[in-house]
Amino acid sequence: MTRLLASVASLEELTLAARGGADILDLKDPKAGALGAWPLDSIISAVNMAHRWSARPPLSATVGDLPMDSAIVSQRVVQTWACGVDYVKIGLLPSGDPAACVAALAPEAQRGTRIVAVLFADLWTDANRLLPDLAQAGFAGAMLDTAGKGTGGLLRHKTRDKLARFLSQARGFGLLTGLAGSLRLDDIPTLLPLAPDYLGFRTALCADGNRGGALDSAALAAVRDAVPEQPLTG
Ligand SMILES: O=C[C@H](O)COP(=O)(O)O
Structure with missing residues:
Protein backbone atom coordinates (compact mmCIF):
# COMPACT_ATOMS: atom_id res chain seq x y z
CA MET A 1 0.00 0.00 0.00
CA ALA A 9 6.01 24.81 5.22
CA SER A 10 4.43 26.00 8.48
CA LEU A 11 2.56 24.87 11.59
CA GLU A 12 -0.66 26.00 9.94
CA GLU A 13 0.04 23.78 6.94
CA LEU A 14 0.99 20.93 9.27
CA THR A 15 -2.51 21.02 10.77
CA LEU A 16 -4.13 21.38 7.34
CA ALA A 17 -2.21 18.41 5.93
CA ALA A 18 -3.03 16.25 8.96
CA ARG A 19 -6.72 17.14 8.66
CA GLY A 20 -6.55 16.44 4.94
CA GLY A 21 -5.43 12.88 5.64
CA ALA A 22 -1.73 12.97 4.71
CA ASP A 23 -0.02 9.79 5.93
CA ILE A 24 3.43 11.33 6.48
CA LEU A 25 3.95 14.99 7.37
CA ASP A 26 7.21 16.28 5.94
CA LEU A 27 8.59 19.50 7.44
CA LYS A 28 10.23 21.32 4.59
CA ASP A 29 10.72 24.92 3.52
CA PRO A 30 10.07 24.81 -0.24
CA LYS A 31 11.31 28.38 -0.67
CA ALA A 32 14.75 27.36 0.62
CA GLY A 33 15.42 24.71 -2.00
CA ALA A 34 14.57 21.11 -2.87
CA LEU A 35 15.22 20.04 0.73
CA GLY A 36 14.91 23.43 2.43
CA ALA A 37 15.06 22.97 6.20
CA TRP A 38 12.80 24.35 8.89
CA PRO A 39 14.62 26.12 11.74
CA LEU A 40 15.26 23.61 14.55
CA ASP A 41 13.05 25.43 17.07
CA SER A 42 10.14 25.29 14.60
CA ILE A 43 10.68 21.54 14.13
CA ILE A 44 10.44 21.15 17.92
CA SER A 45 7.20 23.18 17.92
CA ALA A 46 5.78 20.94 15.17
CA VAL A 47 6.68 17.78 17.11
CA ASN A 48 5.12 19.20 20.28
CA MET A 49 1.98 20.19 18.41
CA ALA A 50 1.62 16.77 16.75
CA HIS A 51 2.11 15.03 20.10
CA ARG A 52 -0.99 16.78 21.38
CA TRP A 53 -3.16 15.18 18.67
CA SER A 54 -5.01 12.01 19.60
CA ALA A 55 -3.49 10.22 16.62
CA ARG A 56 -0.62 11.52 14.64
CA PRO A 57 1.03 10.51 11.39
CA PRO A 58 4.82 10.16 11.35
CA LEU A 59 6.80 13.36 10.93
CA SER A 60 9.85 13.71 8.73
CA ALA A 61 12.14 16.73 8.46
CA THR A 62 14.67 17.70 5.84
CA VAL A 63 18.12 19.03 6.68
CA GLY A 64 18.52 21.56 3.87
CA ASP A 65 20.41 21.43 0.59
CA LEU A 66 23.80 20.66 2.09
CA PRO A 67 27.17 20.05 0.42
CA MET A 68 28.55 16.49 0.59
CA ASP A 69 30.63 17.23 3.67
CA SER A 70 30.36 14.43 6.24
CA ALA A 71 30.83 16.70 9.26
CA ILE A 72 28.19 19.21 8.15
CA VAL A 73 25.64 16.57 7.14
CA SER A 74 26.15 14.47 10.28
CA GLN A 75 25.85 17.48 12.58
CA ARG A 76 22.60 18.55 10.98
CA VAL A 77 21.18 15.00 11.08
CA VAL A 78 21.96 14.74 14.80
CA GLN A 79 20.39 18.14 15.52
CA THR A 80 17.27 17.40 13.48
CA TRP A 81 16.74 13.94 14.99
CA ALA A 82 17.11 15.43 18.47
CA CYS A 83 14.01 17.53 17.74
CA GLY A 84 11.92 14.36 18.00
CA VAL A 85 10.87 13.66 14.40
CA ASP A 86 10.36 10.10 13.11
CA TYR A 87 12.57 10.43 10.02
CA VAL A 88 15.37 12.74 8.91
CA LYS A 89 15.70 13.20 5.15
CA ILE A 90 19.08 14.07 3.67
CA GLY A 91 19.93 14.81 0.05
CA LEU A 92 22.81 12.91 -1.53
CA LEU A 93 24.53 14.55 -4.48
CA PRO A 94 26.65 12.72 -7.05
CA SER A 95 29.29 15.47 -6.77
CA GLY A 96 31.71 15.27 -3.84
CA ASP A 97 31.77 12.06 -1.83
CA PRO A 98 28.23 10.93 -1.00
CA ALA A 99 29.48 7.47 0.00
CA ALA A 100 31.68 9.05 2.69
CA CYS A 101 28.67 10.97 4.05
CA VAL A 102 26.67 7.75 4.17
CA ALA A 103 29.47 5.89 5.96
CA ALA A 104 29.88 8.74 8.46
CA LEU A 105 26.19 8.42 9.35
CA ALA A 106 26.37 4.68 10.05
CA PRO A 107 26.95 5.08 13.82
CA GLU A 108 23.94 7.41 14.06
CA ALA A 109 21.75 5.05 12.03
CA GLN A 110 22.87 2.14 14.17
CA ARG A 111 21.94 4.09 17.31
CA GLY A 112 18.38 4.22 15.92
CA THR A 113 18.26 7.50 14.00
CA ARG A 114 15.93 6.85 11.07
CA ILE A 115 17.58 8.45 8.06
CA VAL A 116 16.08 8.55 4.59
CA ALA A 117 18.40 9.27 1.66
CA VAL A 118 16.98 11.48 -1.05
CA LEU A 119 18.60 10.78 -4.41
CA PHE A 120 17.91 13.34 -7.10
CA ALA A 121 16.70 11.76 -10.31
CA ASP A 122 17.77 14.77 -12.37
CA LEU A 123 21.36 14.65 -11.03
CA TRP A 124 22.09 10.94 -10.63
CA THR A 125 22.46 8.69 -13.64
CA ASP A 126 23.12 5.64 -11.45
CA ALA A 127 21.52 6.31 -8.07
CA ASN A 128 21.01 2.56 -7.56
CA ARG A 129 24.72 2.06 -6.98
CA LEU A 130 24.45 3.77 -3.59
CA LEU A 131 21.70 1.46 -2.32
CA PRO A 132 24.03 -1.24 -0.90
CA ASP A 133 25.94 1.48 1.03
CA LEU A 134 22.70 2.86 2.45
CA ALA A 135 21.57 -0.57 3.60
CA GLN A 136 24.99 -1.37 5.04
CA ALA A 137 25.02 1.90 7.00
CA GLY A 138 21.57 1.16 8.44
CA PHE A 139 19.56 3.86 6.66
CA ALA A 140 15.79 3.55 7.03
CA GLY A 141 14.93 4.40 3.46
CA ALA A 142 15.81 5.74 0.04
CA MET A 143 13.74 7.88 -2.23
CA LEU A 144 14.01 9.52 -5.60
CA ASP A 145 13.09 13.20 -5.91
CA THR A 146 14.20 16.03 -8.19
CA ALA A 147 16.58 18.85 -7.29
CA GLY A 148 15.62 21.30 -10.05
CA LYS A 149 11.96 22.00 -9.54
CA GLY A 150 11.69 23.96 -12.77
CA THR A 151 12.97 21.21 -15.03
CA GLY A 152 10.03 18.84 -15.20
CA GLY A 153 8.87 16.11 -12.90
CA LEU A 154 10.28 12.73 -11.96
CA LEU A 155 8.93 10.93 -15.02
CA ARG A 156 10.73 13.37 -17.26
CA HIS A 157 14.05 12.24 -15.78
CA LYS A 158 13.53 8.51 -15.24
CA THR A 159 11.51 5.99 -17.18
CA ARG A 160 8.92 3.86 -15.46
CA ASP A 161 11.25 0.87 -15.89
CA LYS A 162 14.15 2.66 -14.20
CA LEU A 163 11.89 3.67 -11.32
CA ALA A 164 10.69 0.08 -10.98
CA ARG A 165 14.31 -1.13 -10.85
CA PHE A 166 15.21 1.44 -8.22
CA LEU A 167 12.24 0.47 -6.06
CA SER A 168 12.81 -3.23 -6.39
CA GLN A 169 16.51 -2.97 -5.53
CA ALA A 170 15.83 -0.65 -2.58
CA ARG A 171 13.12 -2.99 -1.33
CA GLY A 172 15.53 -5.91 -1.71
CA PHE A 173 17.86 -4.12 0.71
CA GLY A 174 15.01 -3.69 3.18
CA LEU A 175 14.79 0.07 2.65
CA LEU A 176 11.60 2.08 2.87
CA THR A 177 10.98 3.44 -0.64
CA GLY A 178 9.58 6.72 -1.90
CA LEU A 179 9.10 8.67 -5.11
CA ALA A 180 8.65 12.42 -5.50
CA GLY A 181 9.65 15.22 -7.83
CA SER A 182 7.01 17.68 -9.03
CA LEU A 183 4.55 14.80 -9.25
CA ARG A 184 1.25 15.77 -10.80
CA LEU A 185 -2.17 14.26 -10.27
CA ASP A 186 -1.98 12.50 -13.61
CA ASP A 187 1.37 10.86 -12.71
CA ILE A 188 -0.26 8.97 -9.85
CA PRO A 189 -1.92 6.19 -11.92
CA THR A 190 1.47 5.51 -13.54
CA LEU A 191 3.36 5.38 -10.23
CA LEU A 192 0.93 3.56 -7.93
CA PRO A 193 1.36 0.17 -9.65
CA LEU A 194 5.10 0.41 -8.87
CA ALA A 195 4.06 0.22 -5.20
CA PRO A 196 6.51 2.62 -3.55
CA ASP A 197 5.96 2.86 0.21
CA TYR A 198 5.03 6.49 -0.33
CA LEU A 199 4.60 9.18 -2.95
CA GLY A 200 5.76 12.65 -1.91
CA PHE A 201 4.14 15.91 -2.93
CA ARG A 202 4.53 19.63 -2.54
CA THR A 203 3.92 21.31 -5.90
CA ALA A 204 0.69 19.41 -6.56
CA LEU A 205 -0.65 20.42 -3.14
CA CYS A 206 -0.36 24.14 -3.82
CA ALA A 207 -2.87 26.32 -5.65
CA ASP A 208 -1.90 26.60 -9.33
CA GLY A 209 1.03 24.26 -8.70
CA ASN A 210 2.97 27.14 -7.15
CA ARG A 211 5.43 25.25 -4.92
CA GLY A 212 6.36 28.35 -2.92
CA GLY A 213 2.72 29.27 -2.36
CA ALA A 214 0.40 28.03 0.34
CA LEU A 215 -0.84 24.47 0.69
CA ASP A 216 -4.35 24.27 -0.70
CA SER A 217 -6.85 21.89 0.90
CA ALA A 218 -8.73 21.28 -2.37
CA ALA A 219 -5.48 20.31 -4.11
CA LEU A 220 -4.59 18.04 -1.20
CA ALA A 221 -8.04 16.43 -1.33
CA ALA A 222 -7.59 15.68 -5.04
CA VAL A 223 -4.22 14.02 -4.40
CA ARG A 224 -5.64 12.16 -1.39
CA ASP A 225 -8.45 10.80 -3.59
CA ALA A 226 -5.91 9.61 -6.14
CA VAL A 227 -3.70 7.86 -3.55
CA PRO A 228 -6.16 5.59 -1.74
CA GLU A 229 -6.01 5.70 2.04
CA GLN A 230 -4.74 2.68 3.90
CA PRO A 231 -7.51 0.54 5.37
CA LEU A 232 -7.56 0.54 9.16
CA THR A 233 -6.10 -2.66 10.58
CA GLY A 234 -6.31 -4.38 13.92
O1 LIG B 1 9.30 15.13 -0.49
C1 LIG B 1 8.52 15.52 -1.37
C2 LIG B 1 8.74 16.84 -1.98
O2 LIG B 1 8.51 17.88 -1.08
C3 LIG B 1 8.09 16.99 -3.27
O3 LIG B 1 8.09 18.33 -3.69
P1 LIG B 1 7.62 18.64 -5.15
O4 LIG B 1 6.32 17.94 -5.40
O5 LIG B 1 7.48 20.12 -5.20
O6 LIG B 1 8.70 18.15 -6.04
Missing part, protein backbone atom coordinates in the same frame (compact mmCIF):
# COMPACT_ATOMS: atom_id res chain seq x y z
CA THR A 2 1.36 3.40 -0.96
CA ARG A 3 1.14 6.28 1.50
CA LEU A 4 0.90 9.99 0.83
CA LEU A 5 3.70 12.22 2.07
CA ALA A 6 2.87 15.92 2.16
CA SER A 7 5.60 18.53 2.52
CA VAL A 8 4.46 21.39 4.73
Whole structure:
Protein backbone atom coordinates (compact mmCIF):
# COMPACT_ATOMS: atom_id res chain seq x y z
CA MET A 1 0.00 0.00 0.00
CA THR A 2 1.36 3.40 -0.96
CA ARG A 3 1.14 6.28 1.50
CA LEU A 4 0.90 9.99 0.83
CA LEU A 5 3.70 12.22 2.07
CA ALA A 6 2.87 15.92 2.16
CA SER A 7 5.60 18.53 2.52
CA VAL A 8 4.46 21.39 4.73
CA ALA A 9 6.01 24.81 5.22
CA SER A 10 4.43 26.00 8.48
CA LEU A 11 2.56 24.87 11.59
CA GLU A 12 -0.66 26.00 9.94
CA GLU A 13 0.04 23.78 6.94
CA LEU A 14 0.99 20.93 9.27
CA THR A 15 -2.51 21.02 10.77
CA LEU A 16 -4.13 21.38 7.34
CA ALA A 17 -2.21 18.41 5.93
CA ALA A 18 -3.03 16.25 8.96
CA ARG A 19 -6.72 17.14 8.66
CA GLY A 20 -6.55 16.44 4.94
CA GLY A 21 -5.43 12.88 5.64
CA ALA A 22 -1.73 12.97 4.71
CA ASP A 23 -0.02 9.79 5.93
CA ILE A 24 3.43 11.33 6.48
CA LEU A 25 3.95 14.99 7.37
CA ASP A 26 7.21 16.28 5.94
CA LEU A 27 8.59 19.50 7.44
CA LYS A 28 10.23 21.32 4.59
CA ASP A 29 10.72 24.92 3.52
CA PRO A 30 10.07 24.81 -0.24
CA LYS A 31 11.31 28.38 -0.67
CA ALA A 32 14.75 27.36 0.62
CA GLY A 33 15.42 24.71 -2.00
CA ALA A 34 14.57 21.11 -2.87
CA LEU A 35 15.22 20.04 0.73
CA GLY A 36 14.91 23.43 2.43
CA ALA A 37 15.06 22.97 6.20
CA TRP A 38 12.80 24.35 8.89
CA PRO A 39 14.62 26.12 11.74
CA LEU A 40 15.26 23.61 14.55
CA ASP A 41 13.05 25.43 17.07
CA SER A 42 10.14 25.29 14.60
CA ILE A 43 10.68 21.54 14.13
CA ILE A 44 10.44 21.15 17.92
CA SER A 45 7.20 23.18 17.92
CA ALA A 46 5.78 20.94 15.17
CA VAL A 47 6.68 17.78 17.11
CA ASN A 48 5.12 19.20 20.28
CA MET A 49 1.98 20.19 18.41
CA ALA A 50 1.62 16.77 16.75
CA HIS A 51 2.11 15.03 20.10
CA ARG A 52 -0.99 16.78 21.38
CA TRP A 53 -3.16 15.18 18.67
CA SER A 54 -5.01 12.01 19.60
CA ALA A 55 -3.49 10.22 16.62
CA ARG A 56 -0.62 11.52 14.64
CA PRO A 57 1.03 10.51 11.39
CA PRO A 58 4.82 10.16 11.35
CA LEU A 59 6.80 13.36 10.93
CA SER A 60 9.85 13.71 8.73
CA ALA A 61 12.14 16.73 8.46
CA THR A 62 14.67 17.70 5.84
CA VAL A 63 18.12 19.03 6.68
CA GLY A 64 18.52 21.56 3.87
CA ASP A 65 20.41 21.43 0.59
CA LEU A 66 23.80 20.66 2.09
CA PRO A 67 27.17 20.05 0.42
CA MET A 68 28.55 16.49 0.59
CA ASP A 69 30.63 17.23 3.67
CA SER A 70 30.36 14.43 6.24
CA ALA A 71 30.83 16.70 9.26
CA ILE A 72 28.19 19.21 8.15
CA VAL A 73 25.64 16.57 7.14
CA SER A 74 26.15 14.47 10.28
CA GLN A 75 25.85 17.48 12.58
CA ARG A 76 22.60 18.55 10.98
CA VAL A 77 21.18 15.00 11.08
CA VAL A 78 21.96 14.74 14.80
CA GLN A 79 20.39 18.14 15.52
CA THR A 80 17.27 17.40 13.48
CA TRP A 81 16.74 13.94 14.99
CA ALA A 82 17.11 15.43 18.47
CA CYS A 83 14.01 17.53 17.74
CA GLY A 84 11.92 14.36 18.00
CA VAL A 85 10.87 13.66 14.40
CA ASP A 86 10.36 10.10 13.11
CA TYR A 87 12.57 10.43 10.02
CA VAL A 88 15.37 12.74 8.91
CA LYS A 89 15.70 13.20 5.15
CA ILE A 90 19.08 14.07 3.67
CA GLY A 91 19.93 14.81 0.05
CA LEU A 92 22.81 12.91 -1.53
CA LEU A 93 24.53 14.55 -4.48
CA PRO A 94 26.65 12.72 -7.05
CA SER A 95 29.29 15.47 -6.77
CA GLY A 96 31.71 15.27 -3.84
CA ASP A 97 31.77 12.06 -1.83
CA PRO A 98 28.23 10.93 -1.00
CA ALA A 99 29.48 7.47 0.00
CA ALA A 100 31.68 9.05 2.69
CA CYS A 101 28.67 10.97 4.05
CA VAL A 102 26.67 7.75 4.17
CA ALA A 103 29.47 5.89 5.96
CA ALA A 104 29.88 8.74 8.46
CA LEU A 105 26.19 8.42 9.35
CA ALA A 106 26.37 4.68 10.05
CA PRO A 107 26.95 5.08 13.82
CA GLU A 108 23.94 7.41 14.06
CA ALA A 109 21.75 5.05 12.03
CA GLN A 110 22.87 2.14 14.17
CA ARG A 111 21.94 4.09 17.31
CA GLY A 112 18.38 4.22 15.92
CA THR A 113 18.26 7.50 14.00
CA ARG A 114 15.93 6.85 11.07
CA ILE A 115 17.58 8.45 8.06
CA VAL A 116 16.08 8.55 4.59
CA ALA A 117 18.40 9.27 1.66
CA VAL A 118 16.98 11.48 -1.05
CA LEU A 119 18.60 10.78 -4.41
CA PHE A 120 17.91 13.34 -7.10
CA ALA A 121 16.70 11.76 -10.31
CA ASP A 122 17.77 14.77 -12.37
CA LEU A 123 21.36 14.65 -11.03
CA TRP A 124 22.09 10.94 -10.63
CA THR A 125 22.46 8.69 -13.64
CA ASP A 126 23.12 5.64 -11.45
CA ALA A 127 21.52 6.31 -8.07
CA ASN A 128 21.01 2.56 -7.56
CA ARG A 129 24.72 2.06 -6.98
CA LEU A 130 24.45 3.77 -3.59
CA LEU A 131 21.70 1.46 -2.32
CA PRO A 132 24.03 -1.24 -0.90
CA ASP A 133 25.94 1.48 1.03
CA LEU A 134 22.70 2.86 2.45
CA ALA A 135 21.57 -0.57 3.60
CA GLN A 136 24.99 -1.37 5.04
CA ALA A 137 25.02 1.90 7.00
CA GLY A 138 21.57 1.16 8.44
CA PHE A 139 19.56 3.86 6.66
CA ALA A 140 15.79 3.55 7.03
CA GLY A 141 14.93 4.40 3.46
CA ALA A 142 15.81 5.74 0.04
CA MET A 143 13.74 7.88 -2.23
CA LEU A 144 14.01 9.52 -5.60
CA ASP A 145 13.09 13.20 -5.91
CA THR A 146 14.20 16.03 -8.19
CA ALA A 147 16.58 18.85 -7.29
CA GLY A 148 15.62 21.30 -10.05
CA LYS A 149 11.96 22.00 -9.54
CA GLY A 150 11.69 23.96 -12.77
CA THR A 151 12.97 21.21 -15.03
CA GLY A 152 10.03 18.84 -15.20
CA GLY A 153 8.87 16.11 -12.90
CA LEU A 154 10.28 12.73 -11.96
CA LEU A 155 8.93 10.93 -15.02
CA ARG A 156 10.73 13.37 -17.26
CA HIS A 157 14.05 12.24 -15.78
CA LYS A 158 13.53 8.51 -15.24
CA THR A 159 11.51 5.99 -17.18
CA ARG A 160 8.92 3.86 -15.46
CA ASP A 161 11.25 0.87 -15.89
CA LYS A 162 14.15 2.66 -14.20
CA LEU A 163 11.89 3.67 -11.32
CA ALA A 164 10.69 0.08 -10.98
CA ARG A 165 14.31 -1.13 -10.85
CA PHE A 166 15.21 1.44 -8.22
CA LEU A 167 12.24 0.47 -6.06
CA SER A 168 12.81 -3.23 -6.39
CA GLN A 169 16.51 -2.97 -5.53
CA ALA A 170 15.83 -0.65 -2.58
CA ARG A 171 13.12 -2.99 -1.33
CA GLY A 172 15.53 -5.91 -1.71
CA PHE A 173 17.86 -4.12 0.71
CA GLY A 174 15.01 -3.69 3.18
CA LEU A 175 14.79 0.07 2.65
CA LEU A 176 11.60 2.08 2.87
CA THR A 177 10.98 3.44 -0.64
CA GLY A 178 9.58 6.72 -1.90
CA LEU A 179 9.10 8.67 -5.11
CA ALA A 180 8.65 12.42 -5.50
CA GLY A 181 9.65 15.22 -7.83
CA SER A 182 7.01 17.68 -9.03
CA LEU A 183 4.55 14.80 -9.25
CA ARG A 184 1.25 15.77 -10.80
CA LEU A 185 -2.17 14.26 -10.27
CA ASP A 186 -1.98 12.50 -13.61
CA ASP A 187 1.37 10.86 -12.71
CA ILE A 188 -0.26 8.97 -9.85
CA PRO A 189 -1.92 6.19 -11.92
CA THR A 190 1.47 5.51 -13.54
CA LEU A 191 3.36 5.38 -10.23
CA LEU A 192 0.93 3.56 -7.93
CA PRO A 193 1.36 0.17 -9.65
CA LEU A 194 5.10 0.41 -8.87
CA ALA A 195 4.06 0.22 -5.20
CA PRO A 196 6.51 2.62 -3.55
CA ASP A 197 5.96 2.86 0.21
CA TYR A 198 5.03 6.49 -0.33
CA LEU A 199 4.60 9.18 -2.95
CA GLY A 200 5.76 12.65 -1.91
CA PHE A 201 4.14 15.91 -2.93
CA ARG A 202 4.53 19.63 -2.54
CA THR A 203 3.92 21.31 -5.90
CA ALA A 204 0.69 19.41 -6.56
CA LEU A 205 -0.65 20.42 -3.14
CA CYS A 206 -0.36 24.14 -3.82
CA ALA A 207 -2.87 26.32 -5.65
CA ASP A 208 -1.90 26.60 -9.33
CA GLY A 209 1.03 24.26 -8.70
CA ASN A 210 2.97 27.14 -7.15
CA ARG A 211 5.43 25.25 -4.92
CA GLY A 212 6.36 28.35 -2.92
CA GLY A 213 2.72 29.27 -2.36
CA ALA A 214 0.40 28.03 0.34
CA LEU A 215 -0.84 24.47 0.69
CA ASP A 216 -4.35 24.27 -0.70
CA SER A 217 -6.85 21.89 0.90
CA ALA A 218 -8.73 21.28 -2.37
CA ALA A 219 -5.48 20.31 -4.11
CA LEU A 220 -4.59 18.04 -1.20
CA ALA A 221 -8.04 16.43 -1.33
CA ALA A 222 -7.59 15.68 -5.04
CA VAL A 223 -4.22 14.02 -4.40
CA ARG A 224 -5.64 12.16 -1.39
CA ASP A 225 -8.45 10.80 -3.59
CA ALA A 226 -5.91 9.61 -6.14
CA VAL A 227 -3.70 7.86 -3.55
CA PRO A 228 -6.16 5.59 -1.74
CA GLU A 229 -6.01 5.70 2.04
CA GLN A 230 -4.74 2.68 3.90
CA PRO A 231 -7.51 0.54 5.37
CA LEU A 232 -7.56 0.54 9.16
CA THR A 233 -6.10 -2.66 10.58
CA GLY A 234 -6.31 -4.38 13.92
O1 LIG B 1 9.30 15.13 -0.49
C1 LIG B 1 8.52 15.52 -1.37
C2 LIG B 1 8.74 16.84 -1.98
O2 LIG B 1 8.51 17.88 -1.08
C3 LIG B 1 8.09 16.99 -3.27
O3 LIG B 1 8.09 18.33 -3.69
P1 LIG B 1 7.62 18.64 -5.15
O4 LIG B 1 6.32 17.94 -5.40
O5 LIG B 1 7.48 20.12 -5.20
O6 LIG B 1 8.70 18.15 -6.04
